[in-house]
Amino acid sequence: MKSPSQPRDRGIPDATVARLPLYLRALHGMAEKAIATVSSEDLAVAAGVNSAKLRKDLSHLGSYGTRGVGYDVEYLVYQISRELGLTQDWAVAIVGVGNLGRALANYGGFVSRGFRVAALIDADPEVVGDDIAGLNVEHIDELEAVIKRRGVSIVVLATPAAAAQEVCDRVVAVGVTSILNFAPVVLSVPDGVDVRKVDLSIELQILAFHEQRKAGGPLMAVDSQ
Amino acid sequence: MKSPSQPRDRGIPDATVARLPLYLRALHGMAEKAIATVSSEDLAVAAGVNSAKLRKDLSHLGSYGTRGVGYDVEYLVYQISRELGLTQDWAVAIVGVGNLGRALANYGGFVSRGFRVAALIDADPEVVGDDIAGLNVEHIDELEAVIKRRGVSIVVLATPAAAAQEVCDRVVAVGVTSILNFAPVVLSVPDGVDVRKVDLSIELQILAFHEQRKAGGPLMAVDSQ
DNA sequence: TTCTGTGAATATGTTCACAGCT
DNA sequence: AGCTGTGAACATATTCACAGAA
CATH class of the missing domain: 1.10.10.10 (Winged helix-like DNA-binding domain superfamily/Winged helix DNA-binding domain)
Structure with missing residues (x-):
């Protein structure tokens, strides 16, 4: 130990x-x-x-x-x-090609300096094989193989919440230590693995907290300061 | 007590x-x-x-x-x-119905407890009039009217970077004081307006920094532990 | 006993204000 | 002169460790 x-x-x-x-x-x-x-x-x-x-x-x-x-x-x-570390190119894999995954794949700033979307992966046979942002969507069964083959070092999780932990475990098992998680779950990972989380509903809730303060609650007093 | x-x-x-x-x-x-x-x-x-x-x-x-x-x-x-402040319902407007805006509109967690997507707004005539997640996409010209009519108090900016500041100015002018910004720009707003920012490329860059540290960069340098 | 609630100690982050270099 | 770089002061956040309620 x-x-x-x-x-x-x-x-x-x-x-x-x-x-x-x-x-x-x-x-x-x-x-x-x-x-x-x-x-x-x-x-x-x-x-x-x-x-x-x-x-x-x-x-x-x-x-x-x-x-x-x-x-x-x-x-x-x-x-x-x-x-x-942006003087090198990081290969990024996006797992989960729903609305959000698609948005990320097409997001210009994402592909910009230092990062390259190297793989799109999904479990849905309807989606696998599609071309999105110039990339072929691959099947989740290929997850480990694709990560190794393309030298992926950062994985973006855009899966449904229920699938996130399993995908996370699998990518960590093949050596990925950097994960950007969009699924609304707390991922459990071993020490040394870095997880960053982007949670839309959390951001909204923080805004609501401050908005409530300003407005004085649901009554929306007319004489706002 | x-x-x-x-x-x-x-x-x-x-x-x-x-x-x-x-x-x-x-x-x-x-x-x-x-x-x-x-x-x-x-x-x-x-x-x-x-x-x-x-x-x-x-x-x-x-x-x-x-x-x-x-x-x-x-x-x-x-x-x-x-x-x-989640015991009341907050009306949220999403401005910019590209890939990301669509993803947000369809995101279940978004619509959950306390929040209701009350309007989708875009500038592209191709998109205006479409039904997305059960909502009709309205034209940006209607921005101020829609915000007032629906009692929108939180605006989500999913526009291109170039449009974000202008939309921001307009929603602030009609009294919105809570903004969730996905566009990769620093918005300037008056005091009292709350802006939260979600920036995908920033999260990636932070991950890259730590990844580089762990790996010692592309050279896999001496493991200092 | 168990487990919360909280002062005190520590760690981290921000701002001030000015020394020191150009 | 102008502007960076930085110690010191201040502010915020986290963790410890235990008093005190059920």
């Missing part, structure tokens, strides 16, 4: 990692406008954060700015991309 | 609010299995958190458990639902 010790300095804080993609997107927009240099203030505004946070975040990657000047856009794009 | 009249001091931490939907889902599963009472430990496992965190979270709502026994499932469902 392994020691439960973890590296003491995980390096970049989680909160920072979660914001790097935001900075990257803002920087890409600037690069397209041929902006060569940007200050922490301007980049922060474009990314929707404050400049102190941005500088602190970037300082975790190294000293890539120039005092009195700002950051070189292209250079910073490269550094953040490298930190996020 | 607290006065039941004014719910004034309810300072529930954001982190807690974000987890309440998780607890609620786990509790619903238990209610369906006719489980009457649950301990913090069991509920925590079902929700994928640890029990200390769960108890602390629930303590912000009040003292709804019984020492030595646990929590009454039905009662806790009610209390959390009420706190989240």
Whole structure:
């Protein structure tokens, strides 16, 4: 059995990692406008954060700015991309080609820099064989074979809730350690496997909570502050 | 004993609010299995958190458990639902009926307790008039009228990135203060408007970061453990 | 006893404010 | 001068550990 010790300095804080993609997107927009240099203030505004946070975040990657000047856009794009591991191509498999899976397969931003949808997999014989976004939908029986053959390292689960845990177990068994889960279930996975969850109904419920606060409940008082 | 009249001091931490939907889902599963009472430990496992965190979270709502026994499932469902504002029905409009909008309209969990998709809106004449998930797709020109007529208080943006800010401005102008944004842009809104963002490519990039760490990148470098 | 509820301790994240480089 | 990078102060979140109710 392994020691439960973890590296003491995980390096970049989680909160920072979660914001790097935001900075990257803002920087890409600037690069397209041929902006060569940007200050922490301007980049922060474009990314929707404050400049102190941005500088602190970037300082975790190294000293890539120039005092009195700002950051070189292209250079910073490269550094953040490298930190996020986007200088290589990640093969992504989407399991479950219902409405959501289809949306994901067709989603442009998904296929963009660093990621490639390498496989679409479903259990429904009606769907298997279809061409979606230029890819042939393969049968769930082929799951393990496809993952190995295509070098898939990230799996997106867009299956019904009832199927998610089983698919998860199977992809973990063939060595996948990164899963993006859209099914509304809590997946149980071994240590070392990373699961990120996107849950539409949770987001709605959080909005409802705040909306209720603002409105003063179902009565919707006329004199809102 | 607290006065039941004014719910004034309810300072529930954001982190807690974000987890309440998780607890609620786990509790619903238990209610369906006719489980009457649950301990913090069991509920925590079902929700994928640890029990200390769960108890602390629930303590912000009040003292709804019984020492030595646990929590009454039905009662806790009610209390959390009420706190989240799910005892009323929220009318939701989905703007942008592409692949993603369609997926959302058909997503069962979306339509579940507390939420009702009240309108589907798109700019494409090809799509306007279609019936999707039992709803007629209306034209974007009708946006303001539909929102008012149906009492929409939460808007889901599933438009292309380029259209998101304009639609956002328009719905904010007619009084919407809760927006769930799927478009990969930073929306700018006035104070008091709540925007939650779901960004698929950001989630992927965060996964890639961790995956890279685990694998040591494409080179499979020295395993530092 | 069992299990909740909660202060205290710790860990993580954010903001301030200014030192230090260009 | 202008702007980054960063320690220190502050704020929020998590975990511990146990007092206290059933």
